[in-house]
Amino acid sequence: MPGLQLTDICLVTRDLDAAVDFYTEKLGYQLKSRMPGFADFTRNGVILALWDASAIRDSTGVPAAVEAPSGHGVMMAVELDSPDEVDREHARLTAQGVEFYAPPKDYAWNARCAYFAGPCGEFWELFAWHEGGAPGAVDPS
The missing domain is CATH 3.10.180.10 (2,3-Dihydroxybiphenyl 1,2-Dioxygenase, domain 1)
Structure with missing residues (x-):
């Protein structure tokens, strides 16, 4: 898979509601979708996604930092x-x-x-x- 094209930036958060508030209220991003444990935004052709650390760990088995x-x-x-x-x-x-x-x-x-x-x-x-x-x-x- 040479030349993989980056399409999304996904951040893992310990407080999804606070992260959504930060990106919408302080940085002016528009929420694209919201589900339990997940939210994302699109701006200038790049998707910024937020995953709740516990949700991504529990649903995928991938270790995620649930502590700061x-x-x-x-x-x-x-x-x-x-x-x-x-x-x-x-x-x-x-x-x-x-x-x-x-x-x-x-x-x-x-x-x-x-x-x-x-x-x-x-x-x-x-x-x-x-x-x-x-x-x-x-x-x-």
């Missing part, structure tokens, strides 16, 4: 059009009650970034490249 981890294991990244847009989105989300780790700042990898935690153990990065774009391009030949 000590750190983040997944980062969701959103590329914005400009460093100024990172600042504007930071202000908008802060007004929605999203708590950031720190205000936006410029980093050594030529980007302006801001970070916040989501309700499923993931964290989010808002970023935009400064003039010159992404560093470290690899020659495909």
Whole structure:
């Protein structure tokens, strides 16, 4: 199966109702479907799904973290059009009650970034490249 196409991002949560509230109320996602132990959203052609940890473990037998981890294991990244847009989105989300780790700042990898935690153990990065774009391009030949 070379070249598997990613179609869904699925996050495992310990509190499905709180996670649905976070994505709808704070980030503005539109709920697509909701069933016991599951919810999903579609935005820009990508499906973001939420699975209740106990439900996915009990129904599939796959181990799932039903206790809070000590750190983040997944980062969701959103590329914005400009460093100024990172600042504007930071202000908008802060007004929605999203708590950031720190205000936006410029980093050594030529980007302006801001970070916040989501309700499923993931964290989010808002970023935009400064003039010159992404560093470290690899020659495909």
